Amino acid sequence: AQAREKEIEVSWQNPLETEDTDINAEKGDILVFKTDYTNNKKTFKDHPLYVYKEDDENKGDPINDARSTYKYTLKDTGTYIFECGIHDIMTGKVKVEEAGDDDLAGVDDDDFANA
Numbered sequence: 001a002q003a004r005e006k007e008i009e010v011s012w013q014n015p016l017e018t019e020d021t022d023i024n025a026e027k028g029d030i031l032v033f034k035t036d037y038t039n040n041k042k043t044f045k046d047h048p049l050y051v052y053k054e055d056d057e058n059k060g061d062p063i064n065d066a067r068s069t070y071k072y073t074l075k076d077t078g079t080y081i082f083e084c085g086i087h088d089i090m091t092g093k094v095k096v097e098e099a100g101d102d103d104l105a106g107v108d109d110d111d112f113a114n115a
Contacts, residue, residue, distance in 0.1 A: 048085035
């Protein structure tokens with residue numbers, strides 16, 4: 001299946017909104033982290049962002065520059081973790097499934113014509 005590349009906005013603030021802490025997505029979706037949510041001039045220097053797969057040994061380097069928007073493409077299935085390098089309360093996860101997989105895959109509309 002082809003990736004759908006849907007953008008999912010996450011308000012990267014302290015504390016995080018409840019809907020931003022447990023996200024379901026599909027492979028190819030893009031997380032859009034935004035720090036400047038009310039013209040408060042916050043950047044990733046204020047809230048360094050780590051995004052990594054749950055089973056990764058290393059978190060990698062944080063996004064910690066003067067940007068206020070950062071896009072992260074979910075390239076693989078599995079569970080991703082995102083967290084602030086300063087504030088423990090700023091953490092969440094994304095469960096990523098294959099794009100386009102659903103229970104009706106391969107079923108034609110004609111199968112319902114005589115139902």
